[in-house]
Amino acid sequence: MxxxxxxxxxxxxxxxxxxxxxxxxxxxxxxxxxxxxxxxxxxxxxxxxxxxxxxxxxxxxxxxxxxxxxxxxxxxxxxxxxxxxxxxxxxxxxxxxxxxxxxxxxxxxxxxxxxxxxxxxxxxxxxxxxxxxxxxxxxxxxxxxxRMLQGGAAPAPSGTPGATGPASAEDRVAALTDREREVLAMLGAGLPNLEIGLRLGIGVGTVKTHVAAILEKTDSDSRVQAALLAHRAGLAS
Missing domain, CATH: 3.40.50.2300 (Response regulator)
Incomplete structure (x- = not known):
């Protein structure tokens, strides 16, 4: 990735x-x-x-x-x-x-x-x-x-072959900081960077930094994959 x-x-x-x-x-x-x-x-x-x-x-x-x-x-x-x-x-x-x-x-x-x-x-x-x-x-x-939530949308990291269920999603978000988990939950809610920044009281550039860290730590190729991972991990409804 x-x-x-x-x-x-x-x-x-x-x-x-x-x-x-x-x-x-x-x-x-x-x-x-x-x-x-x-x-x-x-x-x-x-x-x-x-x-x-x-x-x-x-x-x-x-x-x-x-x-x-x-x-x-x-x-x-x-x-x-x-x-x-x-x-x-x-x-x-x-x-x-x-x-x-x-x-x-x-x-x-x-x-x-x-x-x-x-x-x-x-x-x-x-x-x-x-x-x-x-x-x-x-x-x-x-x-x-x-369809994606039902069909295993977000691929598991290479280190966890075959892991596609909720447990693997929880493992993938385990390394995130508290603020990164907040941002991930808002990605799961479909919020754009500007609204995430307003809700958290941070700048858009800082939001982008957090999103980049989330993608890297969770082995996600896009914020869409990260948003689906937030649902799988129980961070977003």
Whole structure:
């Protein structure tokens, strides 16, 4: 697992689009290029090209279609999140593709966005991803989270082969400090960094530091995985 670096939200958010449908890329690009502080720096037609361009262009956010030729979005997640600097990977999907969304979140994607979301939601999601927050489309979030909680979503650390139940979750959070456990519980509640900071009386940068430590100590690839771990460990309802 590669822990994402702790950083402030970039002044200009650099976005990479990866989708084999030209009309989808064109529509997303048209929306984002008219949003303040967002720049589309590249477009890819498959997962392999997305990884190559991400390594070259160093985007802050990669919007990646799940279904693409050559290398699909699911297979592209691992090499994308292994890059340094690591882009925030948000999967583009269609309604009813819950199984693939679940697999994407298990693989370390930072969230998912329905292709038919409106312009305001698209822009908000890109900004949330760049800030390090999870991006989960409301339309299918409940179904996907329920599926992941029932199906062993967060993989166990390499040191505990086969451990996927509540006991392993408790073991994984055992090394966290009291403040990190508080932050993890709030991740489990779906709170963004800004709200976590306000509730705890700390800055967003400090929240990001705690989140990075949580991901490292619990061997989680994304805050979505960490949020699910909070539920498994009984830290969030």
């Amino acid at each position: 590669t822990t994402p670096p702790v950083s402030e939200t970039p002044t200009t958010i650099r976005v990479l689009l990866a989708d084999d449908e030209e009309m989808i890329r064109h529509g997303v690009r048209m929306i984002l290029q008219h949003a303040d502080g967002i720049e589309v720096v590249g477009e890819a037609v498959n997962g392999a090209e997305a990884v190559t361009l991400a390594a070259e262009l160093r985007p802050d956010v990669a919007l990646v279609d799940i279904r693409m030729p050559v290398l699909d979005g699911l297979a592209a997640i691992a090499p994308l999140i292994a890059l340094d600097p690591r882009p925030q990977v948000v999967m583009l999907t269609t309604f009813g593709d819950e199984e693939n969304v679940t697999r994407a979140l298990q693989a370390g994607a930072g969230g998912f966005l329905l292709k038919d979301e409106g312009p305001d939601e698209l822009i908000r999601s890109v900004r949330a991803a760049a800030a390090g927050d999870a991006v989960l489309s409301p339309g299918v979030t409940g179904t996907v989270i329920k």
